[in-house]
Amino acid sequence: MVQVAKIGHAGFKTPDVENMLAYYTEILGFNLTERGSDGAVYLSCAVDHHTIILYPSTESGHNHFAFQIDGSQTLKEAAKQLRDAGIQVEQKTDAQPGIPELLEFCDPEGHTLQLYSTIQQVSHGFRETGIVPEKLGHVAMYVHDVHKCVDFYQNMLGFRVSDWLEDSFVFMRCNQDHHTMTFLQSKQQKMFHIAFQLRDWAQIQTACDFLARHNITLLWGPVRHGIGHNIATYHKDPDKNIVELFTQIDIMLNEVGYFEPRPWHEDFPQRPKVWKDTPQAVAHWGGLPPKELME
Numbered sequence: 653m654v655q656v657a658k659i660g661h662a663g664f665k666t667p668d669v670e671n672m673l674a675y676y677t678e679i680l681g682f683n684l685t686e687r688g689s690d691g692a693v694y695l696s697c698a699v700d701h702h703t704i705i706l707y708p709s710t711e712s713g714h715n716h717f718a719f720q721i722d723g724s725q726t727l728k729e730a731a732k733q734l735r736d737a738g739i740q741v742e743q744k745t746d747a748q749p750g751i752p753e754l755l756e757f758c759d760p761e762g763h764t765l766q767l768y769s770t771i772q773q774v775s776h777g778f779r780e781t782g783i784v785p786e787k788l789g790h791v792a793m794y795v796h797d798v799h800k801c802v803d804f805y806q807n808m809l810g811f812r813v814s815d816w817l818e819d820s821f822v823f824m825r826c827n828q829d830h831h832t833m834t835f836l837q838s839k840q841q842k843m844f845h846i847a848f849q850l851r852d853w854a855q856i857q858t859a860c861d862f863l864a865r866h867n868i869t870l871l872w873g874p875v876r877h878g879i880g881h882n883i884a885t886y887h888k889d890p891d892k893n894i895v896e897l898f899t900q901i902d903i904m905l906n907e908v909g910y911f912e913p914r915p916w917h918e919d920f921p922q923r924p925k926v927w928k929d930t931p932q933a934v935a936h937w938g939g940l941p942p943k944e945l946m947e
Contacts, residue, residue, distance in 0.1 A: 653733065653807065653808065653809075653810050654721060654725070654730045654733055654734065654767065654808060654809050654810060655721060655722045655724060655725065655809075655810040656719040656720070656721055656722075656767070656809045656810055656811065656826040656832075657719075657720050657721060657722040657826065657827060658719065658720050658826065658827055658832070659717065659718075659719055659788055659789075659790065659791065659826070659832050659833075660700065660703075660718045660719055660720045660768065660771065660788075661700070661702050661703050661704060661705060661717075661718045661788065662703075662704055662705070662714060662716070662717050662718070662788065662791065662846055663704075663705040663706075663707060663714070663715035663716045663717075663718070664704065664705070664706055664707065664712070664713070664714055664715055664891070664893065665707050665708075665709035665711055665712055665713055665714075665715050666706050666707065666708070666709060666712050666891050667708075667709060667710060667711065667712060667891075668890065668891075669691065669693055669706050669707075669708050671890045672693075672706050672889065672890055672891060673693050673695075673706060674890075675889050675890050676695050676704055676706075677695070677782070678781070678782060679782055679783065679862075679863070679866060679868065680697070680782055680783050680784070680785065680848070680895075681697070681778075681779045681781060681782020681783050681784035681785070682695040682696060682697045682703065682704065682779070682782070683695065683696050683697070683774070683776045683779060685701055685702055685749075685750075685774055685776075686701070686702075686749050686750075688749065690707075690708075691707075691708040692705055692706065692707050692708070693705070693706040694748075694749060694750070696774055696776070697778075697784070697785050697786070697787065697788070697848065698778070698786065698787055699773050699774060699775075700750075700771050700772075700773065700774070701749065701750025701751070701771050701772040701773070701774055702748070702749075702750060702771075703787075703788050704788075705748070712891035712892070712893070713842065713843065713891075713893070714763075714791075714842070714843040714846075714893070715764065716756075716763075716764035716765065716766055717763070717764075717765055717766070717791055718754070718765070718766035718767070718768060719765065719766070719767055719768075719809070719826070720767075720768055720769065720771065721767055721768070721769050723769075726769065727743070727753055727754070727755055727767065727768070727769050730755060730767055731743055731755050733808075734755070734757060734808065737808060739757050739808070740757060740758075741755050741756070741757045742755070742756045742757070743755055744756060749772075750771050750772035750774075751768045751770070751771050751772070752770065753768065753769075754766050754767060754768040755767040755768075759801065759804055759805070760797065760800045760801060760804050761793070761795045761796060761797070761800075761801065761841050762841065763793065763841075782862075783850070783855075783858075783859045783862055783863075783897065785848035785849055785850055785897065786848075786849045786850065786851060787848070787849050788846070788847075788848055788849075789829065789832075789847045789848055789849040789898060789901065790829070790831050790832050790833060790834065790846075790847045791832075791833055791834075791843065791845075791846050791847070792833075792834040792835075792836065792843070792844035792845050792846075792847070793833070793834070793835050793836070793841075793842070793843055793844055794836050794838035794840040794841060794842050794843070794844050795835045795836065795837065795838065795841060796837075796838070796839070796841060797837075798819075798820060798821070798822055798835045798836070798837045801822075801835045802822055802824070802835070805824055805833060806824070809826070810826065811824040811825065811826050811832070811833065812824065812825055812826075812904075812906070814830050814831055814880075814902075814904060815830075815831075815879050815880070815926075816926040817879060817926075818926065819837075819926075820836065820837035821834065821835070821836045821837070822834065822835050823879060823880065825904055828903050828904055828905070828906075829901055829903065829904070830879075830880040830881075830882075830901050830902035830903070830904055831880060831901075843893065843894075844894065845886065845893075845894035845895065845896050846893065846894070846895055846896070847884075847895070847896035847897070847898055848895070848896070848897055848898075849898060849899065849901070850897055850898065850899045851899065852899055852900070853883055853899060853900070855899065856874055856883055856885060856897065856898075856899055857874075859885070859897050860874065860885060863887055868887050868888075869887065870885055870886065870887055871886040871887055871888065871894065872884075872885070872886045873885035873886055880901050880902050881900065881901065881902050882898040882899065882900055882901035882902070883898060883899050883900050884896050884897070884898040885897050885898075
């Protein structure tokens with residue numbers, strides 16, 4: 653089984669690269685790392701060469717998600733494991749600046765995934781303007797078959813289930829963070845939202861003020877989620893992709909099998925569970941999100 657260590661970056665298609673570039677640099681506070689000869693733009697929010705890639709296109713939406721595997725295996729070994737499971741894998745060399753080699757394949761829903769083992773580190777540091785997230789935290793997807801996704805990400809990529817909301821919304825992790833990927837049963841197959849981690853509640857507050865000053869409306873939040881317990885806000889980027897900014901997400905300790913204790917837990921220690929779709933569960937979730945957020 654391949655063992656994913658973290659979510660590395662996300663690629664987006666956009667009809668207006670410069671507008672999205674302005675959003676990521678001036679609003680979110682990313683650094684422009686490189687421009688590709690094909691018009692692609694590479695942006696970083698931390699030390700990896702890129703966290704976001706913007707691809708010129710006639711349409712908008714996510715293009716792919718990339719994960720870094722841990723050091724216990726090579727890309728060659730990962731490719732063999734995937735192929736032995738019947739998955740078509742393309743091995744690419746120098747397909748992206750900063751990543752010498754990567755694997756590309758699709759999950760059961762047809763979404764493009766990439767795996768890599770090493771990425772170039774950059775030394776520009778965190779910017780002093782914009783919101784400036786710490787890292788890319790997680791991605792949420794609308795899918796046709798939640799259980800098929802769970803089987804794939806669990807058995808092929810080493811993810812673990814953290815929580816279920818009844819039988820239709822699952823939260824999965826690849827490291828200590830409560831969730832890295834979430835899948836929501838839907839008639840659609842598209843990204844629900846992408847989420848970036850902020851330092852603390854104080855940064856969430858200043859981020860809300862910063863968005864307001866730039867006439868960017870919050871769709872929901874600040875709210876304290878029940879599942880994951882993260883404080884979260886949601887807004888849309890210029891291409892109408894939903895962006896979550898969050899902090900204080902639960903930490904899963906695999907060695908002992910339960911969550912890091914926190915004072916707002918009602919049971920101690922907090923263990924993975926299936927949350928019921930009841931008024932009480934809705935209250936735990938932080939109230940119902942607006943319909944615009946749950947298309």
